[in-house]
Amino acid sequence: MIPAAFEYTKATTVAEALAALQAGGEDAKVLGGGQSLLPVLRLRLNAPSVLVDCSGIDEISGIREEGGKVVIGAGATHHAVMNNALVKSSVPLLAQATATVADPQIRHRGTCGGSMVHADPRADLPPVALALDAEFQIAGSGGQRTVKAAEFFQGPFETSVGPDEILVSVSFPKYDGWSTHYEKFNRTAQAWSIVGVAAAVRMDGGKIAEARIGLTNVGGTPMRASAIEQALVGASSLADIEAAAARASDGLAPFADDDADEEFRLHLARVLTKRAVAAASGLK
């Protein structure tokens, strides 16, 4: 498992990283925690000529509150995110989903931003960003721009971050008081999702007043189950949830693999949506 040879630069500021990317030319690549990129290199599925290590850039690794939003530096590790008090109280769904990513060793190295930019259809964090209307701050030679989650994920392993850009942070609106649950269907402790459902609900008087649902691994990108977000409003029982969740698979065109064919995936999307919303809302 030896990667092809590459050059390595360690950046300490965003400006330095951008310069290094420019200098590195076409197939230069950002290295975050390396938890997705290094396996790709070791399997020789990709052979970038230059790696620009951004894991030591302080300005992109913090987690802070700014303008009423929770801003997560792209370089914040999974471990930092899931244990951060602000994230736990204001974006609990992200903390919950992050806690299901891989294992503690990987969570100490892998980063929130790396997971988003890698955009593996099986990844657990992108559907959370989508469901919660997160925004992505991206830096390039022309300055910084902001992209909404709905536009950020463009296809399997494809985002709107250009080859000479870096992701600086992901900002989440605050969901204080929302009840949330990430329901992950996988086989072993550090395995990826076969299907996952990210659910956030705001309860009012024993009823669901607002709902946000993101789905993992039922398409090339994370999916937002908008249809049932509407249908869930007013739900006050498990039966109501079940009725709404039956539409969780509407409009999806998933792929098949050894774990699940199309039909089983759609079925799982429905079952897990019901479970996720039930767990989040506490409705019986």
Added chain:
Amino acid sequence: MAPLDELKIGGMGASRRRVEDNRFIRGKGRYVDDIVLPGMLHMEVLRSPVAHARIKSIDTSAAWEIPGVRLVLTGETMAARNLAWMPTLSYDTQAVLATDKVRFQGQEVAAVVADDPYIAKDACSKIVVEYEQLPPIVNPVQAQAPDAPLIRDDKENQPTNKIFDWEIGDKAATDRAFAEADVISKTELHYPRSHPSPLEPCGSIADYDRATGKLTVYMTTQAPHIIRAAVAMVAELPEHMIRIVSPDLGGGFGNKVPIYPGYVVSILASILTERPVKWIEDKSGNLISTGFGRDVYLQGEIAMRKDGKILGMRMHTISDHGAFYADAQPTKFKIGLMHSAFACYDIPAAHLTSEGWYTNKAPGGVAYRCSFRVTEAMFFQERMIHNAANDLGMDQAEFRRVNLVKDDMFPYRTAFGFLTDSGQYKKCLDIGLEAIGYQNFKAEQEEARKRGKLLGIGISTMTEPLGAGNSREYDIIGIKMFDSAELRVHMTGKAILRTGAKTQGQGHETTWAQIVAHELGIPADDIVVEEGDTDTAPFGMGTYASRSTPVAGAAVAMVSRKIRAKARKIAAHLLEVSEEDIEWELGRFYVRGNPERGVTIQDCALAAYSNVPDGMEPGLENNAYYDPPNLTWPFAAYICKVEVDPATGVWDVLKFVAVDDCGVRINPMVVEGQIMGGLTEAYAMANMQYITFDEEGNCIGANYMDYLLPTAWETPGFELHEVVTPCPHHPIGAKGIGECATVGGPAAFVNAVINAIEHTGVRNVDMPLMPNRVYEALKTGSDISGMPPVRVD
């Protein structure tokens, strides 16, 4: 003088902490890859990306040009030394580096030797191989099609892809039993290909010294002496000039028994470069090319009377061996010990027919704690028994009770000719049933169903043959299957013990010392155990098939007794009495009738080097070769209770009870560790592990994203129980235990899941019982097969 407390000196029955763990938990193990020799070069193997293709050309020129490359080897390089092909352990041949065709994805095509592994890897990617693709064959159905391409066109007298037909048993008697039967139960299934995936992949460092003519090979092998013999034959080097050293092994499970091309190429590379050459396989290489387990189809039938008595049994197996028939198994038996199936049941007539096929897949078949296909045999047996009880409408436990061999029937000759010698089968089963709460289960299951919950219970009872030889019947490529031990007691009463076995996690360094402690009273902590170096260890057949304790362990007891016999003579001399007047208690000789007057074993050791009686050779060392009179026959009852989630097909183990009778337990903690590990593997195979191939022959599952290994998170807890029926022929009454749980475990899980869903009409779901399969079975009420069905003739 108070007698020694055997448990305090770490003797038999002491749960002594594993001495090898002192170095392992400190990261001080010394594996092949830890060894660095002066001037050492590094080798990397180029593997075929396709499953079946003719090699049109290989261009290595770009690889040679990379600075630091010392040697590039292809099939041609090997062929020039008559090494392009090597014999397998089943009298077939296997390509070392492909010359004519590649026959499976991952097959070794070329190798680069360079100053470091990075250069070697880069240079490999510069080798250009032109392939002309041929249609791949990925299962026996395709292999037997009339127009199937011939995989082994290199062989003479090989007109089809069939490797063998084999049979055993009494066909006429079995046919009669079926004619008389009230009920006949049929079972068809596939035991999928799985892989043991030891933590450490395979590797070697070959070090040929032209000045002395000596070849030293550090190698990941479970059987160093077999390797030495094979190297002598293949490489035509004199055996005394070959030294195989198997250092610490990061697991084996049968994966490190075969001889792999990488070893052979590294040896030639060292001879050619006159430098040590290290080859360390990567994990994908290990998964894609080395010894796997199973891949066998079963067509089985049981003939019964209405009262539950089994009259006869038929099995037909169709096995997929990959491109080379490279099973490591006793010569006489083409499909290993498949005919050990049903050995725990009293069945008058049985007949087994087997056919083996070549396919475009990696060779192997007997790895993964399987004791020569006993894993398949016991799984088939217990799935057939489960279906038979259902077809008869009889309770699973009762059906087994009716048919299990009774305690007073030993020694018992099975329909296939094995002699089982001891056991308390019913007692083990009853302990297990009691522990799992079998009595109330049916009511519990009914009640749960009303609440929409699916509970199931599965039983697996089996005895399996462990510990090959005896040497009359068991040999591998002509090498007889006995084993040996050599014991040297030093002047101060400390000792070194060497055996021909090779530990790879079983804890020999701990348990062998306990046998010596038991026989001689020397504290186990005073005995060091060494294995794996053919220059120092006595000849042995190695460690696999649960044979170490039954064979090498017996040799340890026997050599200790030889030492004791000599020490007794020395004691008589020291005590100035005749030998007949000497009595033995643990660790000490004394004068009969006068227990105060005695000498310790340590006194005798000192005297052996300083004060021997006239005419006696000095020293206190000896060796013993042990050829067991029979196999050992441990018994196990595994009972599993599961809950299936009807919405997702996920099943959870609510309770798992294991009752093992492996005879006398040398170190109960080590035995329990073997059982726990084995049950975890059984769970893995039942639940998640399998290696599949797509239509093109691409191996799906040659990485750990697709090939799942269970972790502590999902592995259920196991409740262990013990029954002890000593082995009548083993010097300390022990039976094998290393493989019982892996062998007998899978059927318990599968029977439990099937039991939970069989009210829908489902009879079988092939392993692994993944959620999608179980869900599909529940939804449709029909069987799920993991592979295309094979013809029934």
